[in-house]
Amino acid sequence: MSADRHRQDIRKSQFITTYGPGSIIEGPNGPAVILMPETGLLKHLGIHPSDFEIICEGLSKAIGGRIFQVPSNQELRREKPIWRTKMFPEWHLCPRNDRHKQYSVLYKGDECPVCHKPTDHKQAIRFVMACPRGHLDDVDWEKAVHGGKRCSRSRGRTPYFKWYRKGSTLWDIRIVCAFCGNSTTMGHIYYREWLECTARFPEREDVAGPPNRPCNCHFSQKDERKPCVLHRGALNLRIPVICSAIKIPPVMSRLGEILSDNLIKSLVRTLIITNVFNKENLEKV
Known part of the structure; x- marks a missing residue:
């Protein structure tokens, strides 16, 4: 527990198995609901989820969205609470x-x-x-x-x-x-x-x-x-749906690592869409 009386420390794994947006946490100032990432974490810290993105295409396709890891106080170099809550009830x-x-x-x-x-x-x-x-x-x-x-x-x-x-x-x-x-x-x-x-x-x-x-x-x-x-502390009040995936990385060259970067892939897609990669332009190169 931190010396900050307004802070309740929890492990990263608890965000998956126990806590997370919508769950009620018993904090030092009473119970509170954990807010969604936009208002609870990202907006007030001025960070973007892509800064902590986990690249796993199989899992992203399965859930229909991109994935980011929950940053810790140590990673953000902050002693004050990083995830905001709202008093509830x-x-x-x-x-x-x-x-x-x-x-x-x-x-x-x-x-x-x-x-x-x-x-x-x-x-x-x-x-x-x-x-x-x-x-x-x-x-x-x-x-x-x-x-x-x-x-x-x-x-x-x-x-x-x-x-x-x-x-x-x-x-x-x-x-x-x-x-x-x-x-x-x-x-x-x-x-x-x-x-x-x-x-x-x-x-x-x-x-x-x-x-x-x-x-x-x-x-x-x-x-x-x-x-x-x-x-409010009932186990069936909030039941997380846990998805898991195993990623076995192939043997990849340095060029493959560069091309797997999301920014590079996005740039390549843009070039293809704008017809930059056509036969005439490639022959000029």
């Missing part, structure tokens, strides 16, 4: 204290709306909403507690909830709206059938930008797979 629990002894407070914002303790006192909520189409978002706690509707007494205010825990199971957790008193259990939220999600991809958003929820992604009762509430 946004909802938090403020543990029971002198201001609310009987319950914890489930809220979204910079401070608890009851005891007004700041963000460093909070605990990120353990549950998120996952969609089989790859979408990921916070649970819509307001709709979950109010049977799919909004609170009629919030009057434009951000809702928050009293979190009562009486036992060790999800059914022993009761969540009560602080404005109207509507309530439900965590067990009901976790095991209910969800038929829509917000179509959000948090890994595609800017670090400090607002959540992008473009539309409601709808499902029907007949769909075998539907959105569901999961623990």
